[in-house]
Amino acid sequence: MSFPQSNAPAVARVILVPSAGDTPALDYTITLALQPAVRPGVRVLVPLGARRAVGIVVALLETSPHPKLKPIVAVLDPQPLLDDTLMRLCRWMAGYYLCSFGEAVSTALPGSMRISVERTVRLVSVAPAAESVGVEARSLDTAPEEMGPTRDERRANPNSKPFTPGSRPPLAAYRGAALEHALVEWLGIHGAQPLAALLDQFGASGRRTLTRLQHQGVVRIDEELRGGDAPTKHERYFRAAHDLERDAAREWQRKRPAQYAVYAYLRQHPLQRARMHELAATFPNAPAKLAALVKAGLAAVVQEEVYRPVFLETTPIDRPVRLTDAQAAAVTIVQRSIGVEFRSFLLWGVTGSGKTEVYLRCIAACLAAGRTALVLVPEISLTHQVVDRVRARFGERAAVLHSGLSDGERWDEWRKISRGEAAIVVGARSAVFAPLPRLGLVIVDEEHDAAYKQEDGVRYHGRDVAIMRAKLSGCAVVLGSATPAMESFYNSSIGRSELLTLSERVEARPLPSVDIVDLRRSPAAGKSLLVSPQLIAALQANLAAHGQTLVFLNRRGFANFLQCLQCGDPLTCPNCSVTLTLHRRWQALRCHHCEYTVPIPSVCPDCGGLSLSAWGAGTEQVEAVLRKLVPGARGGRMDRDTTRRKGALREMVAAWARRDYDILIGTQMITKGHDVHGVTLVGVLLADLSLNFPDFRAAERTFQLLTQVAGRAGRGERPGRVIVQTLQPEHISLECAQHHDFRRFAAHELAARRELGYPPFARLVQLRCEGPRPDATERVIRALAEHVQAAATKGVAILGPTPSPLERLRGRHRWQLLVRGVNGAAVRAAARAGRAAVRRQARAVDVRVIVDVDPNSML
Numbered sequence: 035m036s037f038p039q040s041n042a043p044a045v046a047r048v049i050l051v052p053s054a055g056d057t058p059a060l061d062y063t064i065t066l067a068l069q070p071a072v073r074p075g076v077r078v079l080v081p082l083g084a085r086r087a088v089g090i091v092v093a094l095l096e097t098s099p100h101p102k103l104k105p106i107v108a109v110l111d112p113q114p115l116l117d118d119t120l121m122r123l124c125r126w127m128a129g130y131y132l133c134s135f136g137e138a139v140s141t142a143l144p145g146s147m148r149i150s151v152e153r154t155v156r157l158v159s160v161a162p163a164a165e166s167v168g169v170e171a172r173s174l175d176t177a178p179e180e181m182g183p184t185r186d187e188r189r190a191n192p193n194s195k196p197f198t199p200g201s202r203p204p205l206a207a208y209r210g211a212a213l214e215h216a217l218v219e220w221l222g223i224h225g226a227q228p229l230a231a232l233l234d235q236f237g238a239s240g241r242r243t244l245t246r247l248q249h250q251g252v253v254r255i256d257e258e259l260r261g262g263d264a265p266t267k268h269e270r271y272f273r274a275a276h277d278l279e280r281d282a283a284r285e286w287q288r289k290r291p292a293q294y295a296v297y298a299y300l301r302q303h304p305l306q307r308a309r310m311h312e313l314a315a316t317f318p319n320a321p322a323k324l325a326a327l328v329k330a331g332l333a334a335v336v337q338e339e340v341y342r343p344v345f346l347e348t349t350p351i352d353r354p355v356r357l358t359d360a361q362a363a364a365v366t367i368v369q370r371s372i373g374v375e376f377r378s379f380l381l382w383g384v385t386g387s388g389k390t391e392v393y394l395r396c397i398a399a400c401l402a403a404g405r406t407a408l409v410l411v412p413e414i415s416l417t418h419q420v421v422d423r424v425r426a427r428f429g430e431r432a433a434v435l436h437s438g439l440s441d442g443e444r445w446d447e448w449r450k451i452s453r454g455e456a457a458i459v460v461g462a463r464s465a466v467f468a469p470l471p472r473l474g475l476v477i478v479d480e481e482h483d484a485a486y487k488q489e490d491g492v493r494y495h496g497r498d499v500a501i502m503r504a505k506l507s508g509c510a511v512v513l514g515s516a517t518p519a520m521e522s523f524y525n526s527s528i529g530r531s532e533l534l535t536l537s538e539r540v541e542a543r544p545l546p547s548v549d550i551v552d553l554r555r556s557p558a559a560g561k562s563l564l565v566s567p568q569l570i571a572a573l574q575a576n577l578a579a580h581g582q583t584l585v586f587l588n589r590r591g592f593a594n595f596l597q598c599l600q601c602g603d604p605l606t607c608p609n610c611s612v613t614l615t616l617h618r619r620w621q622a623l624r625c626h627h628c629e630y631t632v633p634i635p636s637v638c639p640d641c642g643g644l645s646l647s648a649w650g651a652g653t654e655q656v657e658a659v660l661r662k663l664v665p666g667a668r669g670g671r672m673d674r675d676t677t678r679r680k681g682a683l684r685e686m687v688a689a690w691a692r693r694d695y696d697i698l699i700g701t702q703m704i705t706k707g708h709d710v711h712g713v714t715l716v717g718v719l720l721a722d723l724s725l726n727f728p729d730f731r732a733a734e735r736t737f738q739l740l741t742q743v744a745g746r747a748g749r750g751e752r753p754g755r756v757i758v759q760t761l762q763p764e765h766i767s768l769e770c771a772q773h774h775d776f777r778r779f780a781a782h783e784l785a786a787r788r789e790l791g792y793p794p795f796a797r798l799v800q801l802r803c804e805g806p807r808p809d810a811t812e813r814v815i816r817a818l819a820e821h822v823q824a825a826a827t828k829g830v831a832i833l834g835p836t837p838s839p840l841e842r843l844r845g846r847h848r849w850q851l852l853v854r855g856v857n858g859a860a861v862r863a864a865a866r867a868g869r870a871a872v873r874r875q876a877r878a879v880d881v882r883v884i885v886d887v888d889p890n891s892m893l
Contacts, residue, residue: 053136075114383536385745405474412483546754581714594650600643711750822868
């Protein structure tokens with residue numbers, strides 16, 4: 035965008051980041067000195083009332099309707115962080131997901147670039163405060179436990195008590211002169227403190243007291259930029275500064291031969307420079323010799339910017355692949371749109387049909403056309419196959435973005451992408467905002483996966499945002515899955531996207547056979563309904579045949595809960611309305627929502643009874659049971675408990691591929707993206723678990739889970755077998771999964787959704803209220819429902835309000851309602867009006883109103 039030419043002062047329209055939610059865009063003048071640097075997409079420091087804030091420029095204007103504008107203070111970026119396409123994408127997100135433009139922009143920026151202005155309070159002088167309160171100044175070195183109000187202060191305020199750092203009630207109880215003195219002592223001991231933290235410690239009266247102290251000259255309130263401090267990494271090199279004349283070189287070599295040897299090494303180095311560790315490995319006492327050379331002007335220190343290595347291992351080896359006819363046809367169709375127009379494709383291929391190779395061929399065509407490519411995967415830690423294949427094929431041209439990177443690594447990858455040094459970006463959900471120029475292709479692998487849905491902040495869906503980014507960029511988008519989401523499959527049936535089908539596995543390998551074990555008629559071995567005799571026999575036979583086995587149970591821990599057999603009460607989380615899961619490995623009970631953890635009690639905390647019994651099963655118990663049932667098998671367990679350490683999951687997957695494990699037990703982690711040819715048996719325990727959730731997508735998710743985990747079997751030369759244990763063998767999701775019949779399942783599921791009025795035949799917005807008090811939360815949600823109903827047009831229905839299935843989470847009570855209708859714009863408008871109407875009421879009682887457009891979870 036060219037800078038506007040006008041006699042009037044130039045104006046920049048700025049949105050604050052992070053946004054306060056309902057703060058509109060603000061206009062600021064641009065001084066002549068800053069005019070060359072102010073462009074849309076750069077961050078700026080701007081005045082906001084009596085303080086300063088960080089914003090991002092969204093537009094340049096010749097004039098503004100607002101008089102008396104303040105000028106921009108500073109520009110924080112040399113280049114725009116968001117280009118025009120990403121700005122338009124954020125505007126669309128703000129309208130569609132009912133968030134502010136600032137919230138959308140904050141979501142698009144990586145965490146390492148989110149800067150805020152923090153107001154900091156510093157102690158300048160203690161004397162005025164001591165005089166004003168009429169007490170003798172005490173030493174600021176007093177130990178915290180000895181601090182407290184003086185005798186005179188206690189006489190003036192008999193309710194005062196000695197305060198302890200971090201204990202808000204005693205601190206907040208201070209008033210008047212006693213509060214002034216407490217604040218001064220606090221700052222003297224703890225040093226400069228964030229204003230927000232001080233107000234949290236000292237209560238509402240702390241702000242007025244700080245203002246008085248500031249006027250007295252006792253404290254000073256400064257503003258500092260926080261965040262965005264991921265440092266650019268530099269390497270320190272040494273190089274020869276200049277060539278010595280022949281006589282001077284001989285003289286130096288004669289008098290200081292050791293230093294001259296280092297100098298000669300630098301002159302003859304193929305890179306014309308060397309790092310300290312290289313020189314230290316070659317020359318004794320290298321630092322001293324280099325210091326002498328630098329002092330003499332014969333060597334110079336050079337700082338060069340470098341990128342942090344994201345992958346510590348070597349680049350994988352690419353393997354040549356011959357395309358099947360179906361793969362070749364799919365590649366040809368997609369290639370026609372690359373660099374030409376926006377087109378959406380749904381690549382539906384059975385497990386093992388070679389979807390990844392189709393992606394790679396399409397990427398190669400995109401690069402050949404001078405464009406860049408974006409590849410999204412649901413969870414980067416679970417889909418190393420795609421990452422490794424991209425790196426093997428395209429090497430250093432690929433960058434990776436995901437939350438598992440450090441701030442510095444993510445900063446480096448972002449700069450590499452924005453500078454045009456990476457033509458391909460592979461990443462999880464947030465990588466959809468990667469600053470790729472000349473975007474020619476977007477790929478969303480495993481597009482059905484729930485991990486693409488953001489469940490906090492701006493609740494966007496990565497797949498849908500990817501489609502919109504492709505549309506705004508005028509490029510092709512490919513959604514790939516063996517079990518497409520019902521919305522995506524329906525869109526392909528009505529022409530919104532083009533369906534590409536891979537109906538057979540590569541090399542004509544057969545899909546695994548699937549046997550259903552009806553636990554109602556099959557006596558179980560071991561505890562409860564955990565492992566059937568059929569599965570035990572198959573496990574033992576597969577071990578004897580040197581095959582590998584996956585055992586899937588989508589529940590971690592040893593037991594679901596402990597229950598007292600005397601009073602009948604289970605042990606529950608004090609913060610969430612769920613039972614605590616027993617983890618024998620840690621000898622603890624843990625909440626899987628808030629991570630509350632307590633040691634396993636010996637008696638019931640409610641009645642003191644001694645009869646505590648474990649109920650249910652998790653992967654930890656399965657591991658213990660199979661160790662007894664299949665002796666001699668090398669077993670491993672893959673779930674959130676065993677893969678918390680960074681890199682642990684990758685190590686486990688590599689060990690699995692090396693055949694270090696005969697049996698791998700796990701949660702849905704083991705269903706995603708693992709292409710291990712030694713797996714010939716898959717066992718599914720308690721396949722009905724996901725059917726019991728209060729969610730209209732329960733059947734769809736069950737079918738997807740079973741199909742995906744079954745697809746891990748038989749990918750090598752030997753055929754695969756799957757054994758599914760269930761109490762509901764007649765359910766449509768299990769019947770269709772048994773026969774790998776996605777079309778039948780989709781037809782049945784879509785017919786049911788049409789009749790009930792659920793997506794894709796209607797649009798949903800979930801409104802949820804969360805607060806510390808159940809009565810206040812209920813009042814807000816009921817008021818919200820009334821306002822939504824008043825704003826609703828014909829065809830928009832309100833379901834609820836009702837307590838959420840998970841009524842309490844992390845100490846907050848939860849109520850929710852659904853807004854439903856065929857017209858998505860009308861549904862969103864009603865939800866937006868309702869939220870705006872109760873915003874003030876909700877804030878007054880500390881109730882959060884959460885808006886979730888196209889909700890992925892009903893919990």
